[in-house]
Amino acid sequence: MDGSAIAASGLRKAYKDKIVLDGIDLHVRTGTIFALLGPNGAGKTTTVNVLTTLLTPDAGKVVVAGHDVATETKAVRAAIGVTGQFASVDDLLTGEENLLMMADLLHLPKAEGQQIADRLLDRFELVEAAGKLAASYSGGMRRKLDLAMTLVGEPQIIFLDEPTTGLDPRSRRTMWEIIQELVADGTTIFLTTQYLEEADQLADRIAVLDQGRLVAEGTAAELKRRVPGSHVRLRFADRYELDVAAQVLHEASRDDEELTLRVPGDGGVRSWRALLDRLDAHSIEVEELSVHTPDLDDVFLALTGHGNKEVSAR
Numbered sequence: 001m002d003g004s005a006i007a008a009s010g011l012r013k014a015y016k017d018k019i020v021l022d023g024i025d026l027h028v029r030t031g032t033i034f035a036l037l038g039p040n041g042a043g044k045t046t047t048v049n050v051l052t053t054l055l056t057p058d059a060g061k062v063v064v065a066g067h068d069v070a071t072e073t074k075a076v077r078a079a080i081g082v083t084g085q086f087a088s089v090d091d092l093l094t095g096e097e098n099l100l101m102m103a104d105l106l107h108l109p110k111a112e113g114q115q116i117a118d119r120l121l122d123r124f125e126l127v128e129a130a131g132k133l134a135a136s137y138s139g140g141m142r143r144k145l146d147l148a149m150t151l152v153g154e155p156q157i158i159f160l161d162e163p164t165t166g167l168d169p170r171s172r173r174t175m176w177e178i179i180q181e182l183v184a185d186g187t188t189i190f191l192t193t194q195y196l197e198e199a200d201q202l203a204d205r206i207a208v209l210d211q212g213r214l215v216a217e218g219t220a221a222e223l224k225r226r227v228p229g230s231h232v233r234l235r236f237a238d239r240y241e242l243d244v245a246a247q248v249l250h251e252a253s254r255d256d257e258e259l260t261l262r263v264p265g266d267g268g269v270r271s272w273r274a275l276l277d278r279l280d281a282h283s284i285e286v287e288e289l290s291v292h293t294p295d296l297d298d299v300f301l302a303l304t305g306h307g308n309k310e311v312s313a314r
Ligand SMILES: Nc1ncnc2c1ncn2[C@@H]1O[C@H](COP(=O)(O)OP(=O)(O)OP(=O)(O)O)[C@@H](O)[C@H]1O
Pocket: 015, 018, 020, 038, 039, 040, 041, 042, 043, 044, 045, 046, 047, 194
């Protein structure tokens, strides 16, 4: 698979005259977590539907797990698992029955299906609830069961469409831990999220989708560096050291009370190293140094020119 789990280029999709995907290119490496981040209606679900063979794009090419989505639909489906916003859990079955039903759908022998179900119930801490109807499950338990059902088929690539939307903070953390474990086992994860913190915590790479276009792509650190506001805060032992440093670092703003200088930078290691070299050259002693980088909220605003209602409400 040459290290590439998903490769999409030039994806377009419109509903009548409403353009939903406007030329999307994506590349996801095997064994990594990729987050597609965007507000409500940005086109995240549409992208997932295209990548998972559920929707045919108007234009563009998609290769998933080495297979062309348009011509090798079966092979793609065999390699992937999809956990959607609207869970595939059947409310009228128990947790265990849901898992066994999935094993049946995949034509696994009964004994093997039972083994897998038992293992997944244990792994997702659903043993106690295994015999209860899924209708009685909490939101967090449902999501876990839904993901467990996806894992019955041991997919190489898992698509998680907003896996933690609507979950309380504790269930969200549990879900994050599960996702991280999956990747540690070599699975590739493609997730969509409206939560900057989620992308920041989980993803190796993040693509920011806004109104059907990718407005940025990179690691969380790379995206943060694209936003003004990175700075180093230097604290000095006394007023004398502060004065000397302020003369050397003309670009800094000073706080006499705190004995600090705030030095703007591009957030890259190189620029901070150059700053330390300048201080060294003038034998200036720094008492304390802290680097401040903007968070992904700042990034989203800077990249799209507008806020994310869902995010700012959190
Ligand atoms: N079948 C359809 N017919 C017409 N418009 C559609 C259809 N499906 C999606 N859309 C529109 O496409 C846009 C993108 O929808 P999509 O569900 O992909 O966004 P999203 O980023 O997943 O949002 P959300 O976070 O709300 O799920 C929306 O404006 C939506 O109204």
